[in-house]
Amino acid sequence: MIFKSVFLVLVMFSANVLxxxxxxxxxxxxxxxxxxxxxxxxxxxxxxxxVISMVYTSCQSACPLMIKKLLKIEKKLKEESVNAQFVxxxxxxxxxxxxxxxxxxxxxxxxxxxxxxLVGNDKDTRFLSNLLEIRYSRNPEDETxxxxxxxxxxxxxxxxxxxxxxxxxxxxxxxF
Amino acid sequence: MHSIVxxxxxxxxxxEASSPPKGKVHIPAGEFSPLYGLxxxxxxxxxxxxxxxxxxxxxxxxxxxxxxxxxxxxxxxFPLFVDSKYLDYWRSDSKYNALSxxxxxxxxxxxxxxxxxxKNGRLxxxxxxxxxxxxxxxxxxxxxxxxxxxxxLDLYSKPQIDxxxxxxxxxxxxxxxxxxxxxxxWEWTNDFNSFFIASDNRSDGDKSKNMFCGAGSxxxxxxxNYAAFIRYGYRGSLQARYATKNLGFRCAYTTSSVVEExxx
Numbered sequence: 001m002i003f004k005s006v007f008l009v010l011v012m013f014s015a016n017v018l019x020x021x022x023x024x025x026x027x028x029x030x031x032x033x034x035x036x037x038x039x040x041x042x043x044x045x046x047x048x049x050x051v052i053s054m055v056y057t058s059c060q061s062a063c064p065l066m067i068k069k070l071l072k073i074e075k076k077l078k079e080e081s082v083n084a085q086f087v088x089x090x091x092x093x094x095x096x097x098x099x100x101x102x103x104x105x106x107x108x109x110x111x112x113x114x115x116x117x118l119v120g121n122d123k124d125t126r127f128l129s130n131l132l133e134i135r136y137s138r139n140p141e142d143e144t145x146x147x148x149x150x151x152x153x154x155x156x157x158x159x160x161x162x163x164x165x166x167x168x169x170x171x172x173x174x175x176f
Numbered sequence: 177m178h179s180i181v182x183x184x185x186x187x188x189x190x191x192e193a194s195s196p197p198k199g200k201v202h203i204p205a206g207e208f209s210p211l212y213g214l215x216x217x218x219x220x221x222x223x224x225x226x227x228x229x230x231x232x233x234x235x236x237x238x239x240x241x242x243x244x245x246x247x248x249x250x251x252x253x254f255p256l257f258v259d260s261k262y263l264d265y266w267r268s269d270s271k272y273n274a275l276s277x278x279x280x281x282x283x284x285x286x287x288x289x290x291x292x293x294x295k296n297g298r299l300x301x302x303x304x305x306x307x308x309x310x311x312x313x314x315x316x317x318x319x320x321x322x323x324x325x326x327x328x329l330d331l332y333s334k335p336q337i338d339x340x341x342x343x344x345x346x347x348x349x350x351x352x353x354x355x356x357x358x359x360x361x362w363e364w365t366n367d368f369n370s371f372f373i374a375s376d377n378r379s380d381g382d383k384s385k386n387m388f389c390g391a392g393s394x395x396x397x398x399x400x401n402y403a404a405f406i407r408y409g410y411r412g413s414l415q416a417r418y419a420t421k422n423l424g425f426r427c428a429y430t431t432s433s434v435v436e437e438x439x440x
Binding site: 022024026027126130131133135136137138140141 | 221254255256257285286302303366367369412415416
């Protein structure tokens with residue numbers, strides 16, 4: 001019995017190791033559009049530490065708080081002298097556009113021009129969300145979107161190193 | 177060249193244009209009120225017409241797919257697209273410990289989606305799946321039929337059946353002619369991880385509460401439809417990489433006949 005559970009732990013462990021060494025960028029995700037109307041391939045972020053999250057612009061309460069959380073993380077990383085690429089992807093492939101994302105950038109007080117605010121098609125958005133393990137669904141009645149509030153940290157290779165759930169961030173530990 | 181084909185197609189008559197190919201059935205547009213809504217006054221939602229596989233995809237179907245798409249074989253598949261149990265009852269890329277007409281299981285959302293795409297199809301949306309799954313053999317919407325609900329609950333409470341020994345050929349067609357939606361396996365949907373509740377929840381913990389806790393389930397629209405309740409809870413627990421023994425899929429198609437209907 002003890003042997004059996006040790007074996008199980010080993011199996012789980014080896015599976016985790018396998019997945020944790022794989023780059024997200026090798027998943028061949030389609031291109032997204034940035035808020036300055038440029039095509040962005042997620043692969044372009046290889047070689048950088050990446051902080052990525054998903055929101056949508058007509059979201060009233062949770063999403064602005066997610067941006068606040070990201071801004072807080074940006075400040076913390078700056079204090080730690082860590083250079084990271086911030087990426088915000090819209091859930092709302094139906095209504096969000098680069099133009100809307102660009103207005104969202106201003107309204108949310110994102111002053112760092114290096115942040116990428118991206119919109120993709122329905123298929124690629126769903127695909128990316130599953131790779132990041134961020135759940136969402138559209139309520140067909142009022143077009144609002146229910147979603148997880150997660151920030152994902154990727155290392156230079158595109159491997160997920162940490163996930164931060166929830167709307168607040170007060171971790172004292174180093175991410176990268 | 178294309179236009180000649182199209183003209184010929186029309187000359188052959190409207191019957192061909194509107195009847196789906198073998199193995200698929202046409203699902204007419206309609207309205208459906210799913211289990212979860214923002215409130216009790218929730219309207220029903222319009223569903224566009226689509227075609228759907230009569231049966232879940234079988235081991236035989238998947239073996240044929242692996243021949244033409246070796247990137248999905250166990251040895252070559254991209255590790256983030258599957259977990260360690262992907263196709264674990266398959267001894268090779270063509271041999272498996274199961275009936276060839278049994279539904280494929282131990283399959284991830286990514287693999288299921290790739291299969292459907294290879295057939296010019298897609299996975300059903302959760303709303304589409306629940307729409308056709310609400311049918312009994314005689315009624316289009318039997319979601320409030322206590323008899324059907326009891327039947328489903330009996331199915332769900334049974335110990336897990338051996339899916340490898342269940343041929344899809346044995347299933348009875350429902351109102352639409354779709355078979356085996358209930359009974360052998362659960363099925364992936366494109367937006368499987370959906371939860372139809374208010375999006376304004378500030379705390380993360382609230383999201384799934386409506387599906388699992390007794391007190392929280394007040395948001396559910398049809399409390400008598402406990403079977404659908406279980407399905408939403410099950411789907412919400414999945415991740416796209418997961419392979420499990422009782423989870424398979426079928427494909428939907430936005431077909432030319434559907435496009436024709438829209439034009440009219």
